[in-house]
Amino acid sequence: MSDVATSAFTRRPRAEAQEAPATLLPFRAEGVALTLGGARVLDGVDLTLAPGGCTVLMGPNGAGKSLLLKLMHGLTAPDAGTLSWNGLGAQAATARQALVFQRPVLLRRSVKANLDFVLKARGGDRGRVAELLEHVGLADRARTPARRLSGGEQQRLALARALATDPEVLLLDEPTASLDPGATQAIERIVARAAAAGTRVIFVTHDVGQARRLAEDVVFLHRGRVVDHAPAARFFDAPGDPAARAYLDGRLVV
Amino acid sequence: MGEALALAISLVASGDADLAEIVALSLRVSLSATLLAAAIGLPLGALVAVGRFPGRGAVLVAMNALMGLPPVVVGLVVYLHLSRAGPLGFLGLLYTPWAMILAQTILIAPIVAALARQVIEDLHAEYRDQFRSLCLSRGQVIGALLWDARLSLMTVGLAGFGRAVAEVGAVMIVGGNIDHLTRVMTTAIALETSRGDLPLALALGIVLLVIALGVNAAVQTLHTRAARSGAHV
Numbered sequence: 001m002s003d004v005a006t007s008a009f010t011r012r013p014r015a016e017a018q019e020a021p022a023t024l025l026p027f028r029a030e031g032v033a034l035t036l037g038g039a040r041v042l043d044g045v046d047l048t049l050a051p052g053g054c055t056v057l058m059g060p061n062g063a064g065k066s067l068l069l070k071l072m073h074g075l076t077a078p079d080a081g082t083l084s085w086n087g088l089g090a091q092a093a094t095a096r097q098a099l100v101f102q103r104p105v106l107l108r109r110s111v112k113a114n115l116d117f118v119l120k121a122r123g124g125d126r127g128r129v130a131e132l133l134e135h136v137g138l139a140d141r142a143r144t145p146a147r148r149l150s151g152g153e154q155q156r157l158a159l160a161r162a163l164a165t166d167p168e169v170l171l172l173d174e175p176t177a178s179l180d181p182g183a184t185q186a187i188e189r190i191v192a193r194a195a196a197a198g199t200r201v202i203f204v205t206h207d208v209g210q211a212r213r214l215a216e217d218v219v220f221l222h223r224g225r226v227v228d229h230a231p232a233a234r235f236f237d238a239p240g241d242p243a244a245r246a247y248l249d250g251r252l253v254v
Numbered sequence: 255m256g257e258a259l260a261l262a263i264s265l266v267a268s269g270d271a272d273l274a275e276i277v278a279l280s281l282r283v284s285l286s287a288t289l290l291a292a293a294i295g296l297p298l299g300a301l302v303a304v305g306r307f308p309g310r311g312a313v314l315v316a317m318n319a320l321m322g323l324p325p326v327v328v329g330l331v332v333y334l335h336l337s338r339a340g341p342l343g344f345l346g347l348l349y350t351p352w353a354m355i356l357a358q359t360i361l362i363a364p365i366v367a368a369l370a371r372q373v374i375e376d377l378h379a380e381y382r383d384q385f386r387s388l389c390l391s392r393g394q395v396i397g398a399l400l401w402d403a404r405l406s407l408m409t410v411g412l413a414g415f416g417r418a419v420a421e422v423g424a425v426m427i428v429g430g431n432i433d434h435l436t437r438v439m440t441t442a443i444a445l446e447t448s449r450g451d452l453p454l455a456l457a458l459g460i461v462l463l464v465i466a467l468g469v470n471a472a473v474q475t476l477h478t479r480a481a482r483s484g485a486h487v
Contacts, residue, residue: 118388121388121390
């Protein structure tokens with residue numbers, strides 16, 4: 001290829017080793033392990049995610065769902081194993097993804113200014129603020145201080161901020177954990193629209209109903225390992241792991 | 255004493271020209287020093303709060319130690335630099351308001367930096383993961399933290415101003431307490447007391463007290479407002 005000749009002069013060796021792939025999918029995790037405070041929180045996670053759709057990560061508390069999400073986003077590095085977004089390391093892929101946290105961290109300024117900040121910082125089109133607010137149903141709250149919004153509105157603003165970066169992959173960490181049904185529905189609609197528009201969605205939840213509504217495939221984590229990964233229909237009909245079956249039946253899984 | 259107090263109150267009430275001049279210079283010097291100290295101390299505090307670099311621990315210790323600089327020592331050091339034989343003597347700043355602003359800036363910049371560092375470090379702990387997720391540069395992080403901590407940082411500035419306007423040692427040495435030129439409230443109180451002109455000293459004392467109380471009230475109000483708007487305190 002012709003860029004062999006130019007690469008020696010124009011690219012740093014590291015950039016060559018991790019040439020940016022056109023798409024981040026498929027994602028592949030192999031033998032990912034993480035120990036925090038002496039506890040083995042992730043214990044050899046192997047996972048492959050294909051392009052497109054919405055994957056739901058499920059599992060009981062402490063199964064390692066949120067940590068796996070953070071590792072996938074490149075916020076934390078594993079003790080062992082590799083995470084690869086179509087050849088790109090997790091930390092190099094952060095900018096092409098967005099993460100919505102369980103509790104949104106909004107800046108202490110107006111709703112509008114929160115979006116404007118991200119668009120400006122990331123070199124986006126600052127004229128999109130109104131359109132993004134409209135998209136998440138916050139057009140009439142543009143001037144409200146972000147911290148005065150209700151929990152559901154805050155999470156919608158966090159989603160708008162995430163979408164403002166045009167992520168290829170949208171990661172969500174139990175975004176509706178403390179919201180009422182109406183607010184949850186609003187969030188789910190926005191997420192479903194993003195998935196329909198081609199954004200790869202990875203959604204952590206421990207709400208079985210929510211998983212049924214959103215998931216195209218389900219990854220079930222238990223004690224730091226992936227114990228089942230299947231298309232949603234198969235997973236909910238015939239979960240392949242006793243822990244997953246117990247969890248779906250509403251029994252306590254520890 | 256009672257007579258002196260009555261005279262003092264009438265001096266304040268009548269808006270005595272000498273008194274007003276002294277108060278005005280005090281405010282000008284200390285407000286200028288506060289602005290300069292904020293311009294130096296806020297970015298410095300933010301940088302130390304956000305950055306991880308070799309020698310950070312030493313910088314922290316130095317910043318905290320410098321919070322307790324004795325004003326007379328600062329005055330002496332600035333004097334040595336500004337005096338005719340000193341390295342900055344050619345500027346001719348000694349015994350001018352500029353020398354006083356410089357001395358007070360040196361006195362309170364470490365206070366502003368150290369307090370700002372604490373405020374911003376706490377806020378950064380809350381924002382860190384979100385900022386890393388957004389892939390912001392160091393400069394963008396510091397800018398956002400400074401702006402979002404603005405209410406708390408105003409109380410930091412007020413703390414610096416309170417210290418500057420109340421100190422006497424540094425401005426006495428580098429200003430010289432020259433009438434109509436470098437006489438500020440604290441140096442005037444010291445002089446008038448030793449001369450026995452108690453009404454003027456007391457009148458200045460009353461003004462200084464009111465300013466100190468006003469600063470504290472402002473700090474308190476900001477804290478309450480910050481708490482109510484969910485902003486960082």
